[in-house]
Amino acid sequence: MNKSQKSLSQFQLALRQMKQNRFAVFCLWLLGLLYFSAIFADILTPYSYENEERDFAYAPASKIHCLTEQGQFSRPFIYGSAAHFDQNHQRIYVENLQEKYPLRFFVKGDEYKILGLFSCSLRLFSVDAPGRIYLWGADSRGRDLYSRVIYGGRISLSIGLIGVLISYSIGLLVGGIAGFYGGRTDEVLMRICEMLMMFPGFYLLLALRAVVPPSFNSVQVYIAIVVILSFIYWAGLARVIRGMCLSLREREFVLAAKAMGLSDLQIIVKHILPHTLSYSIVSIMLSIPSYILAESGLSLVGLGIQDPYASWGNLLSESMGIVQIRFCPWILIPGIFIFLTVMCFNVVGDALRDCLDPHLRGEKRESCC
Amino acid sequence: MLLNLENLCVRVFSEQGEKSIVHGVSFSVDEQQILGLVGGSGSGKSTTGLAILRLLIPPLVVTEGKIIFQNQDLFALGQDDMRRLRGGAIAMVFQEPLYAFNPVFTIGDQIDEVLVCHTSLSRSQRKKRCLELLDLTEIPDPVRISRSYPHQLSGGLRQRAMMAQALAGNPRLLIADEPTSNLDVTIQAKIMNLFVKLKKELALSIILITHDLGLVQHFSDSVVVMKEGAIVEQGKTNEVIQNPRHPYTRELMRAL
Ligand SMILES: Nc1ncnc2c1ncn2[C@@H]1O[C@H](COP(=O)(O)OP(=O)(O)OP(=O)(O)O)[C@@H](O)[C@H]1O
Ligand SMILES: [Mg+2]
Numbered sequence: 001m002n003k004s005q006k007s008l009s010q011f012q013l014a015l016r017q018m019k020q021n022r023f024a025v026f027c028l029w030l031l032g033l034l035y036f037s038a039i040f041a042d043i044l045t046p047y048s049y050e051n052e053e054r055d056f057a058y059a060p061a062s063k064i065h066c067l068t069e070q071g072q073f074s075r076p077f078i079y080g081s082a083a084h085f086d087q088n089h090q091r092i093y094v095e096n097l098q099e100k101y102p103l104r105f106f107v108k109g110d111e112y113k114i115l116g117l118f119s120c121s122l123r124l125f126s127v128d129a130p131g132r133i134y135l136w137g138a139d140s141r142g143r144d145l146y147s148r149v150i151y152g153g154r155i156s157l158s159i160g161l162i163g164v165l166i167s168y169s170i171g172l173l174v175g176g177i178a179g180f181y182g183g184r185t186d187e188v189l190m191r192i193c194e195m196l197m198m199f200p201g202f203y204l205l206l207a208l209r210a211v212v213p214p215s216f217n218s219v220q221v222y223i224a225i226v227v228i229l230s231f232i233y234w235a236g237l238a239r240v241i242r243g244m245c246l247s248l249r250e251r252e253f254v255l256a257a258k259a260m261g262l263s264d265l266q267i268i269v270k271h272i273l274p275h276t277l278s279y280s281i282v283s284i285m286l287s288i289p290s291y292i293l294a295e296s297g298l299s300l301v302g303l304g305i306q307d308p309y310a311s312w313g314n315l316l317s318e319s320m321g322i323v324q325i326r327f328c329p330w331i332l333i334p335g336i337f338i339f340l341t342v343m344c345f346n347v348v349g350d351a352l353r354d355c356l357d358p359h360l361r362g363e364k365r366e367s368c369c
Numbered sequence: 370m371l372l373n374l375e376n377l378c379v380r381v382f383s384e385q386g387e388k389s390i391v392h393g394v395s396f397s398v399d400e401q402q403i404l405g406l407v408g409g410s411g412s413g414k415s416t417t418g419l420a421i422l423r424l425l426i427p428p429l430v431v432t433e434g435k436i437i438f439q440n441q442d443l444f445a446l447g448q449d450d451m452r453r454l455r456g457g458a459i460a461m462v463f464q465e466p467l468y469a470f471n472p473v474f475t476i477g478d479q480i481d482e483v484l485v486c487h488t489s490l491s492r493s494q495r496k497k498r499c500l501e502l503l504d505l506t507e508i509p510d511p512v513r514i515s516r517s518y519p520h521q522l523s524g525g526l527r528q529r530a531m532m533a534q535a536l537a538g539n540p541r542l543l544i545a546d547e548p549t550s551n552l553d554v555t556i557q558a559k560i561m562n563l564f565v566k567l568k569k570e571l572a573l574s575i576i577l578i579t580h581d582l583g584l585v586q587h588f589s590d591s592v593v594v595m596k597e598g599a600i601v602e603q604g605k606t607n608e609v610i611q612n613p614r615h616p617y618t619r620e621l622m623r624a625l
Pocket of ligand 1: 381390408409410411412413414415416417427428429580
């Protein structure tokens with residue numbers, strides 16, 4: 001095996017090995033599906049995240065029928081339903097067989113903006129008003145949980161990506177600079193990192209969140225959370241990158257790059273950091289879950305994204321009472337999404353590590369030859 | 370006179386105290402001249418070469434001396450001016466291009482980088498210039514080579530590619546640190562002939578750092594012999610070869 005494999009073929013090799021890990025490929029597809037649904041949430045959902053109907057508080061999932069009472073096949077439809085209270089003052093929803101609402105595809109529904117510019121109201125499926133379709137049931141204010149979970153993915157899934165991008169940019173740069181220059185610069189930067197890492201993450205998160213002014217609107221809160229998360233998590237990466245750069249800077253191509261007249265920053269960014277790429281990719285994959293979980297945790301305790309905006313964390317905050325869990329278990333569905341996403345990122349990250357790590361790969365090759 | 374070193378002293382500062390690595394080296398390089406810098410291992414040849422580009426990394430420090438290049442004092446130059454000079458007017462060729470090239474980029478990318486740094490050519494002009502440079506160093510099939518990664522090339526080709534890269538900034542002076550030590554004899558001769566050709570065609574001056582007096586004898590115009598950080602003998606090549614005065618030079622001659 002050539003010592004300095006070319007990067008392209010290294011990634012091709014990695015890709016090939018990745019494909020053999022069926023579970024990882026499955027998880028990758030699942031992640032793709034989740035992100036796809038978050039991006040096209042407007043079209044895929046019947047209602048907007050804030051569309052509420054108080055009469056349908058905690059309505060269970062609508063049953064979709066294909067047979068009429070006469071036993072004939074028909075296009076899929078749902079019955080209208082209304083809430084009654086039973087002897088325990090428990091809300092129960094009874095289907096009204098007189099009201100039939102056929103499922104309609106590509107209909108006009110709540111308006112939304114494409115790229116914030118064009119108004120559009122096309123939705124994949126819905127039923128005619130006043131009927132309401134709840135694929136996964138409704139929340140306390142009669143909002144469609146399915147719609148809110150899909151919309152919530154936008155926040156929960158993007159916070160991981162954006163947070164990771166910001167904190168990795170900082171981490172790579174700081175680690176690169178510390179490792180490249182060494183000496184005093186290194187000392188100062190690393191002590192700062194250690195100070196950040198000293199605090200338990202979640203408490204630091206809460207403390208920083210408390211500093212954010214309450215007057216912030218939801219977009220500002222979202223940005224604040226992303227910034228706080230990136231601020232907390234860059235230090236760990238910076239330390240590892242710094243270690244790698246300490247040894248990379250001794251390589252002769254760094255001297256050659258200097259002799260070519262490149263500036264220090266150019267050398268760090270163009271010549272040194274690319275060598276940490278495979279580590280970074282794996283590490284990014286494995287750390288996205290912590291951003292998602294941190295946002296969820298923050299929103300769960302009510303410090304994150306505020307109603308009516310949906311994120312998986314604040315959707316879950318509705319399920320903090322035993323009564324809700326007992327009688328409306330469907331409001332735990334956002335938890336399943338958090339679980340799935342975190343699991344997928346971990347599995348894909350692990351698989352990537354297995355196939356990008358040249359040492360592991362070397363071992364496998366030796367054992368099979 | 371293109372380059373003039375005066376009383377260059379380099380010391381190393383370590384925990385065991387300081388030590389002199391290069392003491393009082395003075396020589397000059399004329400326009401269109403190949404100067405051979407010979408000496409045994411550890412005689413401070415590379416250190417001298419790097420000192421010219423101000424590329425010594427602590428604990429190595431230039432403590433004394435003056436380097437005049439094209440009438441400017443290199444030690445008086447600012448960082449930015451110095452950087453413009455590196456890879457520009459003074460370029461360096463390393464002993465083992467396999468390590469001097471970044472393994473994750475293609476040859477073309479790495480030549481392009483120098484062009485971006487030292488010329489104001491457009492993207493398409495740079496592409497053309499890159500192929501010209503590879504052609505200049507007599508590389509067959511420049512298009513394919515420019516798309517290859519360093520490890521895919523043979524040692525000889527790699528050294529030519531490294532020279533092409535060094536030429537990208539239109540240098541006046543080329544410092545070649547043992548450019549042929551890792552090559553077999555036939556390729557060594559070809560590379561050396563290429564140096565001579567480039568010297569004539571591009572009006573280059575070259576400092577050829579080597580431990581092989583044979584190379585110097587055949588290809589260089591003047592010679593500087595170093596031993597343990599000091600110059601023991603220097604002069605026109607044929608004069609030194611025909612009439613070596615210092616015992617160390619004679620010793621080197623006997624090894625030929
Ligand atoms: N960082 C350093 N710390 C301490 N001593 C050093 C350092 N770098 C070089 N030296 C010493 O400086 C001396 C000259 O080294 P230099 O690399 O210039 O020799 P050279 O003539 O190029 O030898 P070679 O033919 O092996 O390349 C050597 O004795 C070496 O031990
Ligand atoms: Mg040397």
